[in-house]
Amino acid sequence: MEYVILGIVLAGVLLLAGLGLLVPRIRRRAVPPAPPRPTETTEEAGGVGILAPERPAEADVVEAPPAPTIETPAPTAGRLIRLRGRLSRSQNVFGKSLLAVLGRDRLDEDAWEEIEDSLIGADVGVEATRQIVDRLRERTRVLGTRNPTELRALLAAELVEALDPTLDRSLKVGGKPSVLLVVGVNGSGKTTTCGKIARVLIADGHSVLLGAADTFRAAASEQLATWAGRVGAEVVRGPEGADPASVAFDAVKKGVDTGVDTVLVDTAGRLQNKVGLMDELGKVKRVVEKQGPVDETLLVLDATTGQNGLEQARVFMEVVDVTGVVLTKLDGTAKGGIVIAVQRKLGIPVKLVGLGEGPDDLAPFEPAAFVDALVGTDA
Numbered sequence: 001m002e003y004v005i006l007g008i009v010l011a012g013v014l015l016l017a018g019l020g021l022l023v024p025r026i027r028r029r030a031v032p033p034a035p036p037r038p039t040e041t042t043e044e045a046g047g048v049g050i051l052a053p054e055r056p057a058e059a060d061v062v063e064a065p066p067a068p069t070i071e072t073p074a075p076t077a078g079r080l081i082r083l084r085g086r087l088s089r090s091q092n093v094f095g096k097s098l099l100a101v102l103g104r105d106r107l108d109e110d111a112w113e114e115i116e117d118s119l120i121g122a123d124v125g126v127e128a129t130r131q132i133v134d135r136l137r138e139r140t141r142v143l144g145t146r147n148p149t150e151l152r153a154l155l156a157a158e159l160v161e162a163l164d165p166t167l168d169r170s171l172k173v174g175g176k177p178s179v180l181l182v183v184g185v186n187g188s189g190k191t192t193t194c195g196k197i198a199r200v201l202i203a204d205g206h207s208v209l210l211g212a213a214d215t216f217r218a219a220a221s222e223q224l225a226t227w228a229g230r231v232g233a234e235v236v237r238g239p240e241g242a243d244p245a246s247v248a249f250d251a252v253k254k255g256v257d258t259g260v261d262t263v264l265v266d267t268a269g270r271l272q273n274k275v276g277l278m279d280e281l282g283k284v285k286r287v288v289e290k291q292g293p294v295d296e297t298l299l300v301l302d303a304t305t306g307q308n309g310l311e312q313a314r315v316f317m318e319v320v321d322v323t324g325v326v327l328t329k330l331d332g333t334a335k336g337g338i339v340i341a342v343q344r345k346l347g348i349p350v351k352l353v354g355l356g357e358g359p360d361d362l363a364p365f366e367p368a369a370f371v372d373a374l375v376g377t378d379a
């Protein structure tokens with residue numbers, strides 16, 4: 001009998017234990033999958049535990065605007081050759097008029113005077129013109145040549161020589177970061193050229209940060225930001241009328257912090273007050289130099305302003321140590337000889353030339369390619 005009671009108790013215990021295991025399974029199976037959590041706490045998102053706003057329902061999702069297309073300019077090698085057609089106005093003077101006179105049967109005094117006048121008229125400058133004509137005269141006399149191809153080659157050789165092909169025209173980039181100041185009067189194409197230089201550097205594999213230190217003209221900083229946006233470069237700007245030196249300082253600091261290759265600083269160029277300009281540019285330079293040397297100071301000059309441009313250049317050279325010239329708007333003048341005059345009168349190499357309004361119409365200057373564009377066979 002005791003065994004019977006014991007058996008019943010044991011069976012009851014087993015039955016209860018079995019039910020205990022079974023019920024949760026049934027319940028678990030019955031619970032539907034949890035819906036996605038509609039909210040998350042800011043604590044989970046790294047905040048302080050307040051509920052973050054609910055994610056919008058699918059129907060409310062507004063499509064993000066397409067990311068702006070970042071342009072990748074083509075490398076600059078051969079750019080001057082590709083843009084040679086832009087020098088058509090100067091080609092008329094050098095390649096056509098000059099060669100026509102040189103090709104005359106008799107090269108008398110009048111002919112040489114005509115050649116001299118053409119060169120001076122093309123802004124080559126009196127001193128350089130004399131030197132070119134004297135050497136050309138001597139060589140044509142010695143060689144006794146009248147062959148158009150040979151005359152062309154003689155003229156080209158003299159022009160290349162006048163442009164001093166031995167000058168170093170490379171941009172001093174490669175520091176971490178290199179600092180380039182861009183100076184010049186407003187209206188010379190300075191801000192647009194600054195944007196184009198950024199593209200030149202990016203095209204040749206450098207990363208660039210732009211500093212909009214031309215705070216005098218509000219549109220200049222806006223313009224620079226647009227140029228930067230097109231190539232995905234960062235731009236440091238200040239409020240309108242901010243101290244240019246402080247914007248330049250911030251730009252260089254940001255460049256150092258982000259490890260960019262080059263910081264390119266656009267500066268203001270009010271020339272009506274030389275003392276003010278000196279103070280402003282001098283301060284920009286001093287403040288930037290607190291973080292390291294300025295590697296390059298590029299002076300932007302408008303080729304169409306001729307002698308005026310040279311006067312402007314002298315004022316800037318008194319204030320800052322100009323290391324290279326960027327000659328803009330060469331496509332808009334027949335006076336391409338200004339490149340020779342600028343280099344000789346200022347003693348500074350022309351490093352880049354502007355040949356149009358397009359974003360990539362700025363080319364590294366190469367004397368041989370330039371002269372070939374002026375007097376070459378298809379000039």
Ligand SMILES: Nc1nc2c(ncn2[C@@H]2O[C@H](COP(=O)(O)OP(=O)(O)OP(=O)(O)O)[C@@H](O)[C@H]2O)c(=O)[nH]1
Pocket residue numbers: 184185186187188189190191192193214217220223269327328329330331332353354355356357361
């Ligand atoms: N044809 C031609 N136009 C150029 C060249 N470089 C700049 N420009 C144009 O010159 C025009 C006027 O430039 P600027 O008035 O100097 O204006 P900016 O470049 O903003 O100069 P800042 O006033 O110094 O800030 C712009 O439409 C430029 O596109 C060039 O090499 N060739």
